[in-house]
Amino acid sequence: MRKRRIIPGVDQKLLIKDAAKLMPDPARRLFLRGGLSVGALTLLTGCDIIDSDAAEGTLRAISRFNDRVQAWMFNPNRLAPEYPESRITKPFPFNGYYPEDEAPEIDGKEYKLEVGGLIDNKEPWTLDRLYALPQVSQITRHICVEGWSAIGSWQGVRLSDFLKRIGADTRAKYVWFQCAEGYSNTIDMATALHSQTQLSLKFDNQILPRKYGFPMKCRIPTKLGFKNPKYITAIYVQNNDAGGYWENQGYNWFSGS
């Protein structure tokens, strides 16, 4: 188990409040039971023939199979379409599992990005040092698992460049992100090394505002929105899949687009 660290620049009260939110919602845990008793299958069979735990196990196994299919479909050289500035969605939506006024408030002066795992240089990164790295820009479509989409403009450091800079072992399987509010994400190394995967420090050429993940978001246009962590406080390169906030509740792990 990973110990929760005191994260510089993060409001501790907020951390505790959000830790409470991480407790699984009992209604959600029983999603299949509720769905099955009244769902289409019941109409079809006239009775509850499927044990919901067995059904959930089968569905999760198929979801892991779908992870492998998507990893196979993922082309590292295939770029997400880019758009002209005129296509940027205004206002770009705020999105989270909490209301906007509860989004983490991070003090940029105190902020230090923690880096760890299979890397050579574990020295934490201040914002000034991150801003001083070579920057790239993209205008791409953010696609939410819910179905809606919005086009945004992000500027920041190419993640593959950053991994090279910290001496990451890119033969490792995963990159894990920890976020200020307790959110977390694990992504596959192939996606981490994709040229459009970006540690975003700006939105539309302005310092990333709080609502979009100040001070840093990982923008991954080849994955669904929830695989794009915001308020990032730590990045680890590792071989074990540490899961993620939504993935652990049943969303597909790979969630590539």
Added chain:
Amino acid sequence: MTSVGLLTASERARLVIHPAWVRVTHWINAVAMLVMIGSGWEIYNASPLFGFTFPRSITLGGWLAGALLWHFAAMWVLAVNGLIYIALGLLTGRFRRKFLPIRPGDVIADAKAALTFKLSHEDISVYNAVQRLLYVGVILAGVVIVLSGLAIWKPVQLQELTAVFGGYDAARYVHFLAMAAIVGFLVVHVLLAVIVPKSLKAMVTGR
């Protein structure tokens, strides 16, 4: 009526209205479609395209993640079964024999006859013009719903396909409209199977 046992093999084959592969793929498709529609409605509810949502009592999955698990599991059944059905339909000549020709004049005449309850259901091995049109139509809707679904699922990896549907957002509408067409077909299809029960029997026993 002649006893089936006294007939030659070829005569017996002629009595079969639906060969086994049609019946098997039909019922697998029926289950897969219901799962896809029920879970698809729950997914739709997460971000509705129109000013309505589907009542949770008729959706599958309980919430978005559950519905997505069902949708992305049943899609394999729907797609593989559908490919087998279409391949066999083309290779055996069944599509050509049963569905063609479709003449507009016949469709109008048969539709009029159906609406005034004058359409004959004597020989259910021969489809009337309205049936032909609807069956071909629903097969095409099935192809469109799978392709638009792929376009929504993989708008980066399959971006050329997504572009064919006019982009990601437009593909969602195409996917929804194809669902609406299939559900519309289903209502008429089930209703007519109930009105003409021997058609339902034929899809179970083959005769």
